[in-house]
Amino acid sequence: MGDTSGRYLPRQQNRTLDLHRGLRRAASSVIVQLQTGKIALASYLGTFGAAPTTECPCGLGRQDADHILTSCPTYADMRNEVLWNEAREPDYRRILSQGPLVKKAAQFMLRTRLLGQFRTLPPSYRVSASGS
């Protein structure tokens, strides 16, 4: 193989497809983590000793998905930009029950870099190829 005129393009296309598959997988696994509450935040990790405390470093309470998504002051600017740029929704359960918002919630969580397993994703990460 490699001796035909089409040898460059297919290789490039395969790499691009692999990348997009990986990105979508990250987003969907964050959404599952948000919905189950089993997410790498202090409120969960601290319950079995994987974090020194269940409290958020901001000092305002437990560091759970509700706190990070709706009230933590550390991420206020990012929240306004990523999550609430169209309609402000302070209800954590409602965020997770609406398709467009839950995708933004996943993007926001990835952007905070709080979830260690996803820290290698680029800041330009989008949860879907259409950029929504």
Ligand SMILES: [Zn+2]
């Ligand atoms: Zn906080």
